[in-house]
Amino acid sequence: MKIAVWDTYVKKEDGNIMHFDILVPENITNEQTIFNFGKSYLKTKSFKTGQLTSNECRLCHIEQASEEIISSIENKGYFIIEMENCN
Known part of the structure; x- marks a missing residue:
């Protein structure tokens, strides 16, 4: 299966930046x-974060x-x- 990797950076309430990748089948293109x-992933965290939009999340590669x-x-x-500051 080929997947699209969406590189994502979201600000946490403590000011740190979370960095994580969202991986989806390459045929899912609806942002x-x-x-x-x-x-949905951010809701599983015990801390608050900023918004997630096209400014924070971009297609990186397949x-x-x-x-x-x-x-x-x-x-x-x-x-x-999870890449950085995800906990």
Whole structure:
């Protein structure tokens, strides 16, 4: 499965910037759908964050998905890779 990687940066309430990638099947191109996946992920956090829009989230590249990523996408439609300041 080929996936689109959406590079995302969101400001946390403490001022730090969260960096995470939203991974979706490459055929999902509707930005609002992708932003909604990111918002769902942010709701799982115990802290507040700023908004998630096209200013914070952009398509980065397309790559081949691993089995773990494919499994997550099949279950919930997306996969998150936490990069920086996500906890």
